[in-house]
Amino acid sequence: MTARLIAAAVLLLVVAWLAACAEAGLARTTSYRAEEAVRQGRRGAERLAVVAADPTRYLNLALLVRVACEVASGVLVTYTSVRVFESTVQSLAVAMGVMVLVSYVAIGVSPRTIGRQHPLNTATAASYVLVPLVRILGPVPQLLILLGNALTPGKGFRKGPFASEAELRAMVDLAEQESLIEADERKMVHSVFQLGDTIVREVMVPRTDLITIERFKTIRQALTLALRSGFSRIPVVGESEDDIVGIVYLKDLARRVHISREAETELVSTAMRPAAFVPDTKNAGDLLREMQQDRIHVAVVIDEYGGTAGIVTIEDILEEIVGEITDEYDRELPPVEDLGDGRYRVTARLDIGDLGELYDLVGLDDEDVETVGGLLAKSLGRVPIAGATATVDVTEDRSDPSLTALRLTAEAPTGRRNRIVTVLVEPVRTTEDADEATADEPASA
Numbered sequence: 001m002t003a004r005l006i007a008a009a010v011l012l013l014v015v016a017w018l019a020a021c022a023e024a025g026l027a028r029t030t031s032y033r034a035e036e037a038v039r040q041g042r043r044g045a046e047r048l049a050v051v052a053a054d055p056t057r058y059l060n061l062a063l064l065v066r067v068a069c070e071v072a073s074g075v076l077v078t079y080t081s082v083r084v085f086e087s088t089v090q091s092l093a094v095a096m097g098v099m100v101l102v103s104y105v106a107i108g109v110s111p112r113t114i115g116r117q118h119p120l121n122t123a124t125a126a127s128y129v130l131v132p133l134v135r136i137l138g139p140v141p142q143l144l145i146l147l148g149n150a151l152t153p154g155k156g157f158r159k160g161p162f163a164s165e166a167e168l169r170a171m172v173d174l175a176e177q178e179s180l181i182e183a184d185e186r187k188m189v190h191s192v193f194q195l196g197d198t199i200v201r202e203v204m205v206p207r208t209d210l211i212t213i214e215r216f217k218t219i220r221q222a223l224t225l226a227l228r229s230g231f232s233r234i235p236v237v238g239e240s241e242d243d244i245v246g247i248v249y250l251k252d253l254a255r256r257v258h259i260s261r262e263a264e265t266e267l268v269s270t271a272m273r274p275a276a277f278v279p280d281t282k283n284a285g286d287l288l289r290e291m292q293q294d295r296i297h298v299a300v301v302i303d304e305y306g307g308t309a310g311i312v313t314i315e316d317i318l319e320e321i322v323g324e325i326t327d328e329y330d331r332e333l334p335p336v337e338d339l340g341d342g343r344y345r346v347t348a349r350l351d352i353g354d355l356g357e358l359y360d361l362v363g364l365d366d367e368d369v370e371t372v373g374g375l376l377a378k379s380l381g382r383v384p385i386a387g388a389t390a391t392v393d394v395t396e397d398r399s400d401p402s403l404t405a406l407r408l409t410a411e412a413p414t415g416r417r418n419r420i421v422t423v424l425v426e427p428v429r430t431t432e433d434a435d436e437a438t439a440d441e442p443a444s445a
Contacts, residue, residue: 024115025122
């Protein structure tokens with residue numbers, strides 16, 4: 001009698017093992033894989049296509065079989081232990097230890113590993129059993145799920161193979177590991193999910209980086225600013241930087257001047273378009289859909305106090321999905337390039353402390369800015385554009401008595417946002433030193 005009970009428990013565990021394999025294999029078998037197997041003429045592909053067409057039903061059935069066999073096996077092991085051991089506590093402890101070990105290794109780890117490693121073969125083999133079993137049991141599995149949903153708060157049993165966004169992301173990572181998709185495609189899918197949690201404040205161009213024009217400036221001045229800065233859309237401000245009254249487009253300016261040269265003297269406010277305003281807490285994905293629907297390319301971002309926080313374009317949002325958008329003019333630049341005669345070309349993000357080391361300036365520092373680009377913008381009092389020049393006094397920080405100042409010149413902008421990337425730095429020396437240097441030069445024949 002005891003041998004029969006043990007044999008029955010082992011048989012139930014084998015069935016539970018097969019059901020767990022089926023669960024893992026079906027969870028990783030898509031309808032596309034099933035259709036591909038049919039096209040290749042694989043054996044059993046027709047049955048697999050039937051299962052893949054309705055995965056929820058067959059996954060639930062495999063779950064029911066596994067749980068039923070596992071519970072029945074546990075009951076038999078417990079009953080056998082009670083018959084073998086005289087002590088009830090001892091028999092229950094043995095039964096519990098055996099079932100925990102067997103359930104974890106034989107049902108929890110082993111079959112799921114096999115199902116994940118060979119999903120197509122496992123799902124195909126399971127379809128031979130699950131398809132007729134569904135016909136035999138009929139609505140029983142679905143009724144049990146409905147009963148479980150009635151007793152479970154919330155949404156109840158899930159309807160598909162993905163219970164959460166995390167599981168779907170894990171499936172995308174698995175698809176990359178199996179070379180079904182490329183690494184860039186996996187990153188793009190993850191970026192789409194992240195876009196749903198991104199707000200406009202995180203992708204906008206901040207106000208400190210904005211190039212604006214006053215509404216009382218002329219069209220010619222706006223056209224010159226657009227050509228020098230490289231921007232095709234420039235915000236038009238009224239009384240202050242927070243008072244954006246519209247957006248002027250380079251195409252509109254060129255069209256007005258092309259039709260009539262006299263339009264150059266007209267105010268830029270006559271050529272601007274209305275600006276769209278969005279809060280900085282708006283969801284970036286929702287804004288992208290609205291911009292597509294309303295056919296707008298740029299929007300002004302407003303902070304919680306009603307001031308201008310920055311602007312956002314469609315490209316700013318798309319970069320969150322596809323990555324940084326660069327053009328053919330972008331190139332990798334060294335932080336410092338020695339041009340000779342004390343002249344250097346440095347990146348706008350170079351720390352001003354590093355700039356001071358180039359000229360042996362012992363105390364070059366600023367509490368308000370940290371980079372060369374920030375130092376240039378502070379000296380100008382505005383966002384620098386190509387050709388903008390400012391002189392920074394260094395008489396208090398110099399170790400060279402002939403050095404009085406540094407001349408900073410913004411060079412041509414690069415990239416999609418037309419930011420100033422490099423700054424030309426030139427030393428400004430005293431006239432006496434320059435005269436001495438000229439006198440020391442040998443006379444030419």
